Amino acid sequence: MSAPLDLQTLEAAATWYVQLNDGAADEARTLAWQAWLQASPQHAAAWARVEALQQQWARMPQRAALSGLGAAQRQRRDVLKILGMLMAVGAGSWLAVEQVPYRSMLAGQRTHSGERRSLQLDDGTRLEMNVDTSLDIQFDGQQRLIQLYQGEILVQTAKDPAQRPFSVTTSDGNVRALGTQFSVRQWGDHTEVGVEQAAVEVRPRRNDTQRLTLEAGQQVSFDRDAIGRPHPLPQGSTTWVQGMLSVDDWRLGDFISQLSRYRPGVLRCAPAVQNLSISGAFRIDDTDTVLQNLGKSLPVKVTYLTRYWVSVEAL
Template identity: 35%
Template sequence: MTRSATFDAAIARQAVEWWVTLQSGDATETLRAACARWRAVNPEHERAWLHIENADRRMRHVSGTLGAAVAQAALRAPRSRGRRMAVKAIVGALFVGTGVWVANDPMAVQWLRADARTGPGERRTLRLADGTTLVLNTRSAVRLSMDGDVRRIGLVEGEIMVTTGKDAAHVPPRALIVATTHGTLEPLGTRFVARRIDGGRDACVQVFEGAVRVVPQGAPSDDRASVRIVRAGEQASFSARGVEAALPLAEGDGAWADGMLVTVDMRLDTFLAELSRYRRGYLRCDPAVASLRVSGTYPLADIDAILGVLPHALPVSVSSVTRYWVTIGPSRSVS
C-alpha cells in the first residue's frame, strides 16, 4: 500500500468528527474557522480532509447508507452513543470502505468489528463467562473468543485492565491469552493492564498481581531468549522484535480504572496528549510551554475542568474558539 493511500487512525477519526460537525445546524462561521485551523496545523490533517471530500464526491450518488449515517450523526448530540456509532459508520465508509486505512495500524479495520469498544471519555467493565473481569479505558476496543480450547482477548486499540477468572467450568482451566499485533500476554493468575495506543510501535504491560509472560510476535513461548516474565509491581514495553527490561510501576499506574489520572513530574505536552484521549476535538499544546511539568491527581470525568485549573498551577493560558478546539499556551501575563 502506498503512502498516498494511508492515514493515521486518530487523524482519520478527527477529520470525520469535523466533517460531521460542519454538516450540523451548529456549523457557525466560528466553527468553520476552527476547522480550517485544524486542517492547517498539520499537513496530514489537510490530506485526510481532502480524502474525505474526494470520497464523498465519489460515493454521494451511490451510497444512501453513507448519507443516512451523516444525517444521523449531524443531528445527534456530540457525546451521544448514537452519534458515536454513526461516526464509526462514516469512518468505515470513507476509509475502510474505499480500501485505505492506517499503514502503521494493520488492525484498525478490526475496530468496526470489535466485540466491545469505548468512545472518548467512556470506561466500560465486562464480566466474562470464565469469571474474568475486563475494564476498557477510553478509546479502546477488543475482540473476544472464549468458546475454544484457549480463552483469547484481542486488544485492537487502547488500554484494558484484566483480572483473570478461574474458568471453573473447565478442568483444567484453559489458558488465557491477551493478543496484540506486537505479541501475546499469558497471565499466570493475575491482574494487569495492556496498552496499545494509536498504532504505536510498542505496547506495554503493567502487572499489579501475579505475573505475565510476554511473548513477542513470532517467538515460540519456550524461547527463553525472547520471552520475559513481568512480575507484580513491574511494567515492560514490548514490540514484535522483543521485550524491554522490566521497570518498577510508577505512582498512579492503573488509576484510570478508578476514573483518575495521577501524574508525577510529567511534561505538559505528554499530559495534554493523555487528556486528549478522554475528550472530543483538538487539544493543542504550544511548544513554548510543552516542557513545563505537571504533578497531581485529576478526575477524568471532566477534562474541561482540569484544563480550567491549569492556569492556577502553571504559567499558561487556555484559549478556545469552540469546545472542539482548545490551545494551551503561555500565560498572557508572560512576555
C-alpha cells in the first residue's frame, strides 16, 4: 500500500499532469515540473501515483487525456477528477478521508480556480460562492440545507413563509441561521464562521451537546469535537464578493497563501519573507498586478520560473 500523502501534494501532482498535457507545455514548464518533482520525496511519491494512472488510461477522464485544456474552468474540473483517482490509487487510507469526499467532485454547484458565482435560491436567499467551492442545495418541506464540501460561501437568508430552518452543514458540524447574513468556510481540518447580521447557532458534529450562538460582528472556528472562542470578525473578510482581498497587518506568508487561491499553478512565499507585514485592498481578479506591485511596498522580488510557478523572495 502506498504511504499516505497530504491532499495538497496530491492536488499539485494532478495539476502538473493537466498542465503538462494541455498542448501548451514548453521547456520552461517542464523544468518547473522537474523542480517540483525533485523538491520532496512526497512529490515523487505523488507523481508515482500519476504514473500508475497512466497504466490505466481507460479510467482517465477523456478530456484530461487530450490536449486543449487551457481554459481555467475545464482545467480545474479535470484536476479534481484526477485527484479523485490519485486518492483511489492510494487504496483504503485515502478512500476513507472525509475532508474531500467524492461527493465534492460530483456536487450540484461548483466553482473552480479564479471563478466566483452568485446564486438566487428558490426561497429568495442570496448565496455567493468563492473560488474552489463545491456544495449541494437540499430544500424540502422540512428544511433548507446547504451541504458545503469545500470552499467558502456568503449567505443572505430570506424569510420563509413555511418557517423552515436554514442551515449550512460541513464535515465539522452544523451552522443554523437565525435570520442573518453570514459566511462559512470549510478548511482542511476545521470550519470558520463569521456573522455580519443577526446570529447563527453552531454545533460540532461529534458533540451535539455543545452549542454556541454567534452574534453579529463575531467569528469562530470549530471542528467535529469542539468550538473555539469567538473573536471579532475581521474588517473586509467578505470583500472577495466584490473581487477584493482586504488585509490589515497580515503576515506576507498568509497573504500569499490566500492570493494563491485565485490563480492557477504554484505561488510560493520564501521563508525569509513570510513574516513581513502587509495591509491594503488587492484585486483578486488581477493577481499578476498584485504581485508586480509587492516590491513597491516590501523588500521582496517576484520570480517567474513560468506563469504557473511563481516565487516571492527576499531582495
